[in-house]
Amino acid sequence: MKRLVDFLICILAVLFLIVPLTLVALTIKITSKGTVLYWSARVGRNNQIFKMPKFRSMQADTPAVATHLLANPDIYLTPIGSFLRKSSLDELPQLWSILKGDMSFVGPRPALFNQQDLIELRTQAGVHTLMPGLTGWAQINGRDELPIPQKVALDVEYMHRRSMAFDFYIIFMTAMKVIRRDGIVH
Numbered sequence: 001m002k003r004l005v006d007f008l009i010c011i012l013a014v015l016f017l018i019v020p021l022t023l024v025a026l027t028i029k030i031t032s033k034g035t036v037l038y039w040s041a042r043v044g045r046n047n048q049i050f051k052m053p054k055f056r057s058m059q060a061d062t063p064a065v066a067t068h069l070l071a072n073p074d075i076y077l078t079p080i081g082s083f084l085r086k087s088s089l090d091e092l093p094q095l096w097s098i099l100k101g102d103m104s105f106v107g108p109r110p111a112l113f114n115q116q117d118l119i120e121l122r123t124q125a126g127v128h129t130l131m132p133g134l135t136g137w138a139q140i141n142g143r144d145e146l147p148i149p150q151k152v153a154l155d156v157e158y159m160h161r162r163s164m165a166f167d168f169y170i171i172f173m174t175a176m177k178v179i180r181r182d183g184i185v186h
Contacts, residue, residue, distance in 0.1 A: 032078040034060035042110035053093035057081035107133030
């Protein structure tokens with residue numbers, strides 16, 4: 001049922017967002033060198049690696065590590081990168097991953113392929129069996145500010161509380177967080 005709901009909402013979202021998606025893509029192309037999309041190797045359900053698209057907010061030569069691990073992430077931002085990240089517009093291409101079935105709207109955020117500490121803790125807790133999400137319980141409870149063990153604890157809580165009603169609550173709270181720009185560090 002969740003997959004069907006994801007698919008239907010995703011189709012509606014793409015239709016509704018086609019103009020903003022196009023405008024963002026054109027702005028990225030005009031303001032910086034490189035591709036419009038950045039394809040990030042991410043860890044999905046059952047620790048399978050998949051390629052997740054994002055609008056490119058960082059320079060093309062940025063190291064492939066979590067942003068918080070960069071000494072000075074701001075020097076890597078494109079001219080509109082900060083805006084894309086703070087508005088979460090950089091996340092919109094992940095609708096493709098939802099359509100494809102690699103992601104859901106709600107679930108633990110997919111780890112980078114090299115975040116071994118996060119992957120290991122999620123695997124130990126059984127969270128790796130869940131479909132990763134565009135947003136999740138940890139996202140609305142701290143996002144970039146959470147230490148990894150706390151993120152995993154929230155992922156475990158989500159795993160035990162999963163329901164359509166809880167997913168819709170998380171989506172609503174995500175929208176509120178994006179509007180307020182809460183919990184965004186970079």
